[in-house]
Amino acid sequence: xxxxxxxxxxxxxxxxxxxxxxxxxxxxxxxxxxxxxxxxxxxxxxxxxxxxxxxxxxxxxxxxxxxxxxxxxxxxxxxxxxxxxxxxxxxxxxxxxxxxxxxxxxxxxxxxxxxxxxxxxxxxxxxxxxxxxxxxxxxxxxxxxxxxxxxxxxxxxxxxxxxxxxxxxxxxxxxxxxxxxxxxxxxxxxxxxxxxxxxxxxxxxxxxxxxxxxxxxxxxxxxxxxxxxxxxxxxxx
Amino acid sequence: xxxxxxxxxxxxxxxxxxxxxxxxxxxxxxxxxxxxxxxxxxxxxxxxxxxxxxxxxxxxxxxxxxxxxxxxxxxxxxxxxxxxxxxxxxxxxxxxxxxxxxxxxxxxxxxxxxxxxxxxxxxxxxxxxxxxxxxxxxxxxxxxxxxxxxxxxxxxxxxxxxxxxxxxxxxxxxxxxxxxxxxxxxxxxxxxxxxxxxxxxxxxxxxxxxxxxxxxxx
Numbered sequence: 008x009x010x011x012x013x014x015x016x017x018x019x020x021x022x023x024x025x026x027x028x029x030x031x032x033x034x035x036x037x038x039x040x041x042x043x044x045x046x047x048x049x050x051x052x053x054x055x056x057x058x059x060x061x062x063x064x065x066x067x068x069x070x071x072x073x074x075x076x077x078x079x080x081x082x083x084x085x086x087x088x089x090x091x092x093x094x095x096x097x098x099x100x101x102x103x104x105x106x107x108x109x110x111x112x113x114x115x116x117x118x119x120x121x122x123x124x125x126x127x128x129x130x131x132x133x134x135x136x137x138x139x140x141x142x143x144x145x146x147x148x149x150x151x152x153x154x155x156x157x158x159x160x161x162x163x164x165x166x167x168x169x170x171x172x173x174x175x176x177x178x179x180x181x182x183x184x185x186x187x188x189x190x191x192x193x194x195x196x197x198x199x200x201x202x203x204x205x206x207x208x209x210x211x212x213x214x215x216x217x218x219x220x221x222x223x224x225x226x227x228x229x230x231x232x233x234x235x236x237x238x239x240x241x242x243x244x
Numbered sequence: 245x246x247x248x249x250x251x252x253x254x255x256x257x258x259x260x261x262x263x264x265x266x267x268x269x270x271x272x273x274x275x276x277x278x279x280x281x282x283x284x285x286x287x288x289x290x291x292x293x294x295x296x297x298x299x300x301x302x303x304x305x306x307x308x309x310x311x312x313x314x315x316x317x318x319x320x321x322x323x324x325x326x327x328x329x330x331x332x333x334x335x336x337x338x339x340x341x342x343x344x345x346x347x348x349x350x351x352x353x354x355x356x357x358x359x360x361x362x363x364x365x366x367x368x369x370x371x372x373x374x375x376x377x378x379x380x381x382x383x384x385x386x387x388x389x390x391x392x393x394x395x396x397x398x399x400x401x402x403x404x405x406x407x408x409x410x411x412x413x414x415x416x417x418x419x420x421x422x423x424x425x426x427x428x429x430x431x432x433x434x435x436x437x438x439x440x441x442x443x444x445x446x447x448x449x450x451x452x453x454x455x456x457x458x459x460x461x462x
Contacts (some may be wrong), residue, residue, distance in 0.1 A: 036314075
């Protein structure tokens with residue numbers, strides 16, 4: 008079996024250089040590659056374009072890379088809950104492209120499935136459609152207009168899984184799955200950090216979410232804070 | 245006049261047995277509290293859950309298990325987890341029967357604006373554009389007028405659109421209305437204690453009033 012293991016986050020991100028495009032997995036702070044983000048902060052690479060559904064919060068997740076002004080452009084669907092992000096966006100320091108969440112997910116999927124474009128109805132008739140090719144198709148008994156959207160191209164995809172094996176096979180846990188499987192398929196080079204790295208044979212092939220063919224580097228994260236963005240509970244009675 | 249819970253309670257009457265339902269952030273989330281016993285529905289959360297349950301008991305929060313509003317939640321028996329591409333796949337393929345979401349503005353032809361106030365607020369559309377572009381049945385939960393007292397039910401939206409000709413029903417603190425295929429807000433019901441005159445004054449778009457308009461029964 009091919010061995011995809013690297014020592015740690017620093018080694019995994021060693022050849023990420025200025026002005027590259029990165030996909031970063033996670034939804035909010037759930038399922039984000041914490042260790043790789045920290046390694047990028049330490050490395051100090053600049054001018055990054057990040058494709059990620061959200062931009063973290065001020066002092067966690069991608070918010071850390073925003074604080075150090077290492078990100079030039081964000082491609083996201085929702086960027087609330089981050090004051091520094093808003094400041095940089097309104098002052099023009101940070102370029103922001105907002106796209107529908109399903110479009111974002113499917114543009115990753117298209118990259119991993121080897122399809123150059125997708126057609127989606129999301130954004131038809133809105134400013135998202137400006138400058139884009141549209142076509143009418145019949146679907147589900149209805150003729151509608153669809154927007155053509157391109158598969159993403161990213162130098163690196165950085166994802167976080169629950170378990171992985173040395174061959175790069177990945178299993179995600181609960182809603183920390185989110186964008187991680189599609190992004191894992193979509194990077195020219197994909198880095199996966201996992202909570203638990205096991206030897207080959209340690210995972211049931213029937214339960215693999217992402218096959219190792221898509222994963223070029225894998226390591227076990229040193230530690231996970233797993234911060235909760237909105238702790239909502241009910242009382243026992 | 246209805247409060248937020250009242251609006252949610254009225255919308256819950258539109259939720260039918262056997263539906264898969266996506267609830268947006270805010271008032272729509274409250275709808276889950278008023279679905280009558282015996283009406284079996286499955287809640288979809290677009291970050292990748294079917295069968296979303298209530299908030300966890302204190303001490304049982306799981307950082308890996310959140311809803312689309314990033315709140316900690318639980319899973320019901322029979323639930324499933326999937327990735328974001330599949331989540332929007334089932335939305336686009338119209339497997340989700342009902343979408344309930346908030347809005348800043350709705351126009352009389354069913355256009356909706358809810359993601360951006362140029363120069364003021366730019367948080368992003370999240371999954372809203374995907375949902376409104378594909379869902380066959382869209383109910384908007386919103387206040388009838390904004391904080392400045394201006395109508396949010398308009399001839400034409402002034403804010404950047406989220407989707408065009410897609411909203412089917414609207415429930416506000418004043419009324420339940422239907423967006424007609426040929427345009428216009430048809431007044432279905434008045435909120436308790438609210439007159440047709442009050443609703444007319446709060447609606448900038450074309451309001452269609454036919455005969456005696458019943459008061460809501462909650």
